[in-house]
Amino acid sequence: MSLDAVLARIDSDLPAATDRLLELLRIQSISTDPAYKAECDKAADWLVADLRSIGVSAEKRPTPGHPMVVGHVDGPGPHVLFYGHYDVQPVDPLNLWDRDPFDPAIEETPKGKVIRGRGASDDKGQLMTFIEACRAYKAEHGALPCKITFFLEGEEESGSPSLVPFMKENAEELKAEIALICDTGLFQSKTPAIMTMLRGLLGEELTITGPDKDLHSGMYGGIAMNPARVLTKILGGLFDENGVIQVPELYEGVPELSDELKAQWEGLGFDAEGFLGDVGLSIPAGERSVSPLEMIWARPTAEINGIWSGYTGDGFKTVLPSEAHAKISFRLVGTQDPEAIRKNFRAWVEAQIPADCKIAWKDHSCSPASQMSTEHPGFEAARKALSDEWPDPAAYAGCGGSIPIAGYFKTILDMDAMLVGWGKDDDQIHSPNEKYDLESYHKGIRSWARILDAMSA
Numbered sequence: 001m002s003l004d005a006v007l008a009r010i011d012s013d014l015p016a017a018t019d020r021l022l023e024l025l026r027i028q029s030i031s032t033d034p035a036y037k038a039e040c041d042k043a044a045d046w047l048v049a050d051l052r053s054i055g056v057s058a059e060k061r062p063t064p065g066h067p068m069v070v071g072h073v074d075g076p077g078p079h080v081l082f083y084g085h086y087d088v089q090p091v092d093p094l095n096l097w098d099r100d101p102f103d104p105a106i107e108e109t110p111k112g113k114v115i116r117g118r119g120a121s122d123d124k125g126q127l128m129t130f131i132e133a134c135r136a137y138k139a140e141h142g143a144l145p146c147k148i149t150f151f152l153e154g155e156e157e158s159g160s161p162s163l164v165p166f167m168k169e170n171a172e173e174l175k176a177e178i179a180l181i182c183d184t185g186l187f188q189s190k191t192p193a194i195m196t197m198l199r200g201l202l203g204e205e206l207t208i209t210g211p212d213k214d215l216h217s218g219m220y221g222g223i224a225m226n227p228a229r230v231l232t233k234i235l236g237g238l239f240d241e242n243g244v245i246q247v248p249e250l251y252e253g254v255p256e257l258s259d260e261l262k263a264q265w266e267g268l269g270f271d272a273e274g275f276l277g278d279v280g281l282s283i284p285a286g287e288r289s290v291s292p293l294e295m296i297w298a299r300p301t302a303e304i305n306g307i308w309s310g311y312t313g314d315g316f317k318t319v320l321p322s323e324a325h326a327k328i329s330f331r332l333v334g335t336q337d338p339e340a341i342r343k344n345f346r347a348w349v350e351a352q353i354p355a356d357c358k359i360a361w362k363d364h365s366c367s368p369a370s371q372m373s374t375e376h377p378g379f380e381a382a383r384k385a386l387s388d389e390w391p392d393p394a395a396y397a398g399c400g401g402s403i404p405i406a407g408y409f410k411t412i413l414d415m416d417a418m419l420v421g422w423g424k425d426d427d428q429i430h431s432p433n434e435k436y437d438l439e440s441y442h443k444g445i446r447s448w449a450r451i452l453d454a455m456s457a
């Protein structure tokens with residue numbers, strides 16, 4: 001099967017491929033908000049119809065949450081599974097968007113054309129790069145180069161509650177030789193990356209209660225304990241002056257990097273100044289003794305993702321609040337154990353709660369870090385294929401984000417997973433004005449065609 005003809009077709013079909021992505025982006029598939037349940041269903045239906053249009057026998061498969069989309073198509077090459085997610089993050093704060101997040105469009109920017117809208121990069125644009133590569137192959141050759149299982153999820157952005165049971169119940173059907181995951185980015189805008197390390201994630205939510213009702217801060221201030229004071233004191237002690245997290249035993253399981261890996265990462269020439277400069281910062285805030293790239297890829301973090309208490313509306317209110325809340329997440333590396341960290345973090349916080357206050361906890365995401373093996377020959381084939389498409393050769397890289405399914409492919413289905421994607425650091429995923437460069441979309445489609453071709457060879 002000639003690859004050149006497929007690539008030429010991808011080039012000429014780009015406007016139509018972009019229109020198809022815009023259609024998918026108009027569906028408001030916010031998985032975390034029950035108000036958008038029907039929209040998640042609609043996105044799944046859209047994908048089933050689109051996959052069927054290229055000869056994939058696809059179905060929407062129910063779960064207790066949002067449906068999965070599973071499809072199969074035969075081909076001569078090895079059996080690969082493709083994973084992506086059709087759900088998106090909430091859009092708030094809506095007032096910071098320059099357009100309706102679900103009325104996507106192509107925009108001209110100083111850096112080139114972008115597809116603007118919620119999910120353009122994470123992950124609808126990315127998953128469509130794979131489907132479009134398949135479409136071009138099918139149109140050109142009447143068949144696909146590999147046997148492919150499609151596995152598209154609608155709950156990734158809300159912690160994938162149905163994923164593990166679904167994978168276990170359908171293990172035989174989902175098992176393939178290797179999983180391809182398109183939910184990560186380029187290393188730098190001209191350098192494609194195969195991500196071999198992903199950080200894990202632990203989410204915690206806490207409520208500290210002081211007085212049993214909101215109080216007048218003049219009448220009670222001074223005598224009544226304020227839970228916001230308790231919370232801020234505790235969170236203020238989360239790091240020492242060197243950026244080291246103070247939760248006991250947190251660093252257990254954090255590996256020392258080998259000299260070889262350190263040297264390889266140094267060779268990548270990461271531009272920390274530019275990376276921070278793009279978001280209005282200049283000083284790395286992690287552990288003092290650690291290099292910037294290690295801070296993102298190879299060290300744990302503790303982040304306060306949300307904190308609220310008292311009156312935060314317009315104007316002013318002299319309230320002494322009854323409650324103070326925070327959402328805190330930890331990114332995990334190596335063999336750090338999320339459950340042990342949960343236990344130690346809670347004990348550390350609880351030991352600092354005054355006798356007069358109470359604390360309540362709510363569990364959120366919990367998944368360990370994953371380390372990919374790159375022994376499957378598909379990895380080297382893909383690395384070469386990517387190096388043919390992009391100006392710089394492809395790099396094996398780490399990833400600061402978390403994609404729990406990458407680990408489950410190994411533990412549940414005993415498959416290696418290869419993570420490649422075309423997102424850029426400035427895509428503003430999860431934020432207002434999310435975009436995907438038209439170049440990411442175009443070269444992403446071409447890259448998948450090259451990877452499938454190389455894997456089938």
Ligand code: BES
Nearest residue numbers: 122156157158159183184185365401402
């Ligand atoms: N696509 C992201 C993962 C990602 C982020 C890859 C940044 C590369 C760079 C994914 O959709 C995501 O956001 N995952 C969540 C975890 C999930 C359990 C909520 C994350 O990393 O916060």
Ligand code: ZN
Nearest residue numbers: 122123156183
């Ligand atoms: Zn994603």
